[in-house]
Amino acid sequence: MLKRIYAVFLARNREFVRDRGTLAWNILMPVILVFGLAFVFGGEGRSQYTVGVLQSSSEIDAADHPFLESRYIDFVPVTDETDGFRKVERHRLDLLVRFGDERRYWVNPESPTGYFAERLLLQSDAEVGGQMQKAQISGDPIRYVDWVLPGILGMNMMFSCLFGVGYVVVRYRKNGFLKRLRATPLRPAEFIVAQVASRLVLVLIVTTFVYLATHVILDTRMDGSYLTLLLVTVVGCISMVSLGLLIAARVTSEELAGGLLNMISWPMMILSGVWFSLEGAGPAVQGLANIFPLTHILDSARAVMLDGATLLDIAPSMIMLTLLSLAFLALGAFYFRWGPD
Amino acid sequence: MQIALEARNLVKRYPGVVAVDGVSFKVTEGTCFGLLGPNGAGKTTTVEIIEGVTPATAGEVYYFGELAGRRFREEAGIQFQNTALQDFLTVRETLEMFQKLYDRHADLERIIEDCSLGELLNRDNRKLSGGQRQRLFLAVALVNEPRLVFLDEPTTGLDPQARRNFWTLVRRIKANGTTIILTTHYMDEAHVLCDEIAIMDAGKIIASGAPDELLRSRYEGLVIELPLEDLSRDLDGIDHVVYENQGIVEIMSTDVSSSLEALAPRVQNLNRIKIRQPNLEDLFLDLTGHSLRS
Numbered sequence: 001m002l003k004r005i006y007a008v009f010l011a012r013n014r015e016f017v018r019d020r021g022t023l024a025w026n027i028l029m030p031v032i033l034v035f036g037l038a039f040v041f042g043g044e045g046r047s048q049y050t051v052g053v054l055q056s057s058s059e060i061d062a063a064d065h066p067f068l069e070s071r072y073i074d075f076v077p078v079t080d081e082t083d084g085f086r087k088v089e090r091h092r093l094d095l096l097v098r099f100g101d102e103r104r105y106w107v108n109p110e111s112p113t114g115y116f117a118e119r120l121l122l123q124s125d126a127e128v129g130g131q132m133q134k135a136q137i138s139g140d141p142i143r144y145v146d147w148v149l150p151g152i153l154g155m156n157m158m159f160s161c162l163f164g165v166g167y168v169v170v171r172y173r174k175n176g177f178l179k180r181l182r183a184t185p186l187r188p189a190e191f192i193v194a195q196v197a198s199r200l201v202l203v204l205i206v207t208t209f210v211y212l213a214t215h216v217i218l219d220t221r222m223d224g225s226y227l228t229l230l231l232v233t234v235v236g237c238i239s240m241v242s243l244g245l246l247i248a249a250r251v252t253s254e255e256l257a258g259g260l261l262n263m264i265s266w267p268m269m270i271l272s273g274v275w276f277s278l279e280g281a282g283p284a285v286q287g288l289a290n291i292f293p294l295t296h297i298l299d300s301a302r303a304v305m306l307d308g309a310t311l312l313d314i315a316p317s318m319i320m321l322t323l324l325s326l327a328f329l330a331l332g333a334f335y336f337r338w339g340p341d
Numbered sequence: 342m343q344i345a346l347e348a349r350n351l352v353k354r355y356p357g358v359v360a361v362d363g364v365s366f367k368v369t370e371g372t373c374f375g376l377l378g379p380n381g382a383g384k385t386t387t388v389e390i391i392e393g394v395t396p397a398t399a400g401e402v403y404y405f406g407e408l409a410g411r412r413f414r415e416e417a418g419i420q421f422q423n424t425a426l427q428d429f430l431t432v433r434e435t436l437e438m439f440q441k442l443y444d445r446h447a448d449l450e451r452i453i454e455d456c457s458l459g460e461l462l463n464r465d466n467r468k469l470s471g472g473q474r475q476r477l478f479l480a481v482a483l484v485n486e487p488r489l490v491f492l493d494e495p496t497t498g499l500d501p502q503a504r505r506n507f508w509t510l511v512r513r514i515k516a517n518g519t520t521i522i523l524t525t526h527y528m529d530e531a532h533v534l535c536d537e538i539a540i541m542d543a544g545k546i547i548a549s550g551a552p553d554e555l556l557r558s559r560y561e562g563l564v565i566e567l568p569l570e571d572l573s574r575d576l577d578g579i580d581h582v583v584y585e586n587q588g589i590v591e592i593m594s595t596d597v598s599s600s601l602e603a604l605a606p607r608v609q610n611l612n613r614i615k616i617r618q619p620n621l622e623d624l625f626l627d628l629t630g631h632s633l634r635s
Contacts, residue, residue, distance in 0.1 A: 175425035182394050183419040184442040185411065339394065 021256040032263065049117040050279050052078040052087060054098040064099040067124035073117070076279060085137050088114070090306055091147040092277040095121060097132070104135045110143040142306055146221040149214055150301035151274035154236070156210070157203050158268060158294050161240030162247070162261050165199050169248035170257040173339060182338035189333050196241045196329075203237045204230075223308030231311065232304060232318070236297035239321045242328035243293065249335035268294040296321050343405060345370040345489055345520040346391065351400035353386050353544075360386045362544035364400075368537075370488075373511070373521040375535035375552075377528065377621065383544040384524040385422060388493055391522070392419050404489070415444060418487030420478045422494040422524075426466050432477055433462040436484055443485035455513060456480040457506075472503035479510065489520045496530060508533060528621035538621070542629045552621060559627065560619040562595035565604070567614045574607040584626060593619065 017023055051073055053060050058077050062068040068075055078084040078096060087093040088108050094117040096106040105121060107114040118134075125132040172178045181191065208230075214220055222229075247264065251257045271278060271285065272294035278286060289295045296317040303309035311318070346368040353361040361383045368374040376384045389395035391402050393409060404413040426435050436453070440446055453459055456476040461469065469477060475495055482490055492511065496504040504527075511534055515521055525531055531538050532552050539549040548555060569588050576583055576590070584591040594600035597616060605611065 172425075176421070176423060177425040177427065179394050180421060180424045180426070181442075183392050183414070183417075183421075184439065185414045185444070186442050 019253050019255070021251070021253050048072045049094045049113055049120075050074045050076060050092070050277065051117060051121075052076050052084045052093040052096040054078050054081060054084055054096055055100070065097075065124065066127055067097070067121050068099075070120060070124065073120070074279075074281075086307075087279060089137060089142050090277075090302065091142065091144060092279040097121065102133075103131045104133045106135050106137050108137070108141050110141045112144065142221060145218055146306060147302065148275065149211075149218075149220050150298050150305060153207055153211060154272070154294055154298045154301065155269055155274045157207055157233070157237055157297070158240055158265055160203050160206070161199055161237055162244040162265055164202070164244070165195050165241050166244035166248040166261050167254065167257055169195065169245065170251050170254055173248075173252055173337075174254065176339075178338045188336045188338070192245055192329065192333055192336065195245060196238060199241045200234065200237050204233060207233055207237075220305070222305050224304035224310070228309075228311050228314070229301060229304045232297060232300045232314065235318055235321045235325070236293060236300075239293040239297075239325040239328065242325045242332060246328045246332040246335070249332050250337050252340045268292045271295070273298050290320075293321055293324050296324075342372075343370045344368070344403075345405060346409075346522070347403040348387070348391055349401045349403070351387060351390050351402070352398045353383075353390060353395065354398045359544050361390065361397075364541070364544070364546055366539050366546065366549060368489075368520060368522060370405075370520050371515075371518050372536040373515050373523060373534050375531035375538040376522065376524040376541060377526070377531050377538055377625070378541035379526055379625075382526075382541040384526075384541055385493055387541070388491055388522065388524050392417070392491055413489075415485065416488045418482035418485055418490040420475075420482040420490070420492045420495055422497065424478065426477075426481075428467060430466055431463050432458055432466055432469070435466050435477065436480055439481045440484040445485045445487075447484055447486035449484065452480050452483050455510060456483075471498050472500070472506075475499060475503075475507065476510075479507075483514070487519060489522070490514060492521060492523045494524055494526070496525070496527065504530070528625060532621050540621075540625055540628065542625075547628050548624065555624060556619050556621070559624055560593060562593060562619075563597055564617050564619050564623060565592040565594055565597065565600055565614060566590070566617065567592075567604070567608060571609045571613055572607055573609050576607070584623075586626065591623070593623075 049072070051067075053068070053075050055077060056079060058079065060068060060075050060077055076093070078087070078093075084093065084096045085106060088096045088106050088111075091108065091111055091113075094107075094111060094113045098104045103125075105118070107118045121132065122130070169178075178191075215222065243264065244261070247260050248257060251260065267288075271289040272292050273289070274294070278289060281289075300309075300314040300317040300321075303314050307313075344367050347366075349365050351361050351364040352359070364383070364387050366374070376387060378384050386395060390397045390400070391409070393402075393414065402409040402413075404410075404416075427438065430438065433453075436449055436458075440449060453462065456479055458473075458476060458480055461473055461477075466474075466477060479492070479495065482492070495511075496507050499507065508530065511521065511523070515534075521534075523531065523534060535552060537550060538552055538555070539546045541547065550558075567590050569585060569590050572590065576592075583593075592600060592604075601614070604614070608614065
């Protein structure tokens with residue numbers, strides 16, 4: 001029995017070691033992951049809350065209040081009161097505080113992290129006599145579910161597009177189906193367009209169904225136009241499928257394809273604001289997030305759903321997504337190979 | 342008749358291996374051309390270069406006098422030795438999908454009937470037997486009413502009955518005026534189906550021509566076969582070409598009567614002696630020396 005186990009064990013190890021792409025990936029992946037996470041969440045440990053400090057200057061003076069000396073809280077200067085309120089409403093800030101003569105704070109009653117940040121603030125404030133006044137933000141508070149719904153739909157779209165196209169194309173290449181298609185008049189560009197269209201239709205149906213069900217059952221907020229939201233979904237989906245096709249353009253190993261797709265999808269999920277806002281993160285991290293299609297999809301969808309943004313308002317993100325799609329498609333078509341040869 | 346296809350000096354090199362080494366041949370329209378050779382001879386690579394699915398290191402392919410390109414892809418039908426189809430599609434859906442990739446369309450119902458796929462149309466293409474799958478692959482190769490069909494080892498793995506049924510199908514395709522390029526390592530198949538053949542070994546064509554002409558030019562007379570174990574003495578003094586192949590002694594004789602006379606005292610059981618025409622298998626063994634020559 002051991003002999004048979006050993007024979008299969010040895011064969012599998014040889015396969016793994018001789019598949020250079022997969023081998024390199026397995027060595028590189030942990031290194032990239034460690035350095036990437038160190039870059040994103042570097043410093044003195046990851047902050048748990050983000051608090052806006054309403055003031056005229058862009059520098060925060062920790063001597064203003066003991067709360068400002070709290071560890072694991074990102075304090076972000078906010079110079080525009082309206083902007084600060086909007087960020088609290090949209091769960092991008094857990095709390096907004098103002099020190100000085102008129103000490104006040106604003107919190108979204110629907111925010112779980114806001115609740116804990118408020119507790120910490122009041123505890124610190126009690127040390128200096130408890131002068132902080134709680135103030136109301138006008139209008140309906142935005143629930144966390146309203147904020148997170150676009151994130152979840154976007155994440156689902158991302159995985160469906162990247163893996164549903166990228167992984168499948170690699171499988172087609174590996175099992176010889178692409179070779180069979182190559183022997184027909186079908187051109188690479190036609191094959192790519194068909195893949196994009198197929199996934200687009202599928203994702204649109206699934207996303208629309210999930211959105212409508214959630215919207216009806218949870219009464220999620222929708223301040224903008226459904227047509228604009230549909231456009232965001234279409235453009236976003238095309239960009240994601242294009243990215244999947246680019247990754248799969250030449251890869252012949254499913255293991256390598258899986259690794260590459262994970263390398264793209266996980267940072268997007270962390271940095272594009274699916275679950276939490278990156279408000280307060282360093283400019284380098286925010287810059288990195290801005291090259292990801294998912295960031296633009298979520299920013300646009302949230303703007304339409306929560307702020308009632310028009311197509312003109314989200315035009316910069318739409319243009320960025322279109323440019324990314326064109327770049328991914330052009331590179332994907334250029335590098336595309338039907339077979340391993 | 343026009344030249345439907347011409348391969349000129351095709352070369353395919355892989356690191357450390359020359360898979361195809363300067364292969365050239367012409368195929369006349371409406372004929373069946375066989376590319377023969379053992380496994381690893383370079384037949385499939387040669388054909389895949391011609392089909393355009395494997396890039397050549399050197400050489401050109403001409404289709405009706407022009408470099409093979411868009412028109413070739415539109416008018417050629419290809420049955421691969423091993424291929425995958427789109428999963429979860431039925432036989433009919435598979436045929437319809439491939440047909441839509443071409444501007445030229447054959448009558449699908451006729452193909453279904455010719456390839457005996459009528460009862461399988463609603464079956465998942467992954468759930469077909471070896472013979473059924475080969476028939477589907479052939480049907481896929483015919484959906485565009487091709488002027489030229491490539492059949493790459495179409496009967497490998499099929500039982501004798503299924504092979505013969507397949508031959509009937511191929512004859513029917515040829516009867517419509519379609520040019521066929523067949524690769525096979527079954528010499529009998531090539532002899533039965535092909536008007537012209539080229540025999541490949543180690544990446545090169547070592548003989549070509551019409552099968553019967555090749556045999557006539559090489560051999561005069563008949564082959565006498567007898568089991569090695571029936572020989573009581575050696576064959577010293579037998580003045581003919583002699584091979585021993587897998588326990589069978591083959592004697593190429595131009596005068597069968599005198600050969601049998603010479604053999605009679607040395608053979609224990611004369612009833613097991615067979616006399617037959619030389620075939621392509623003999624030619625191949627003769628040309629390549631892959632058999633033990635005594």
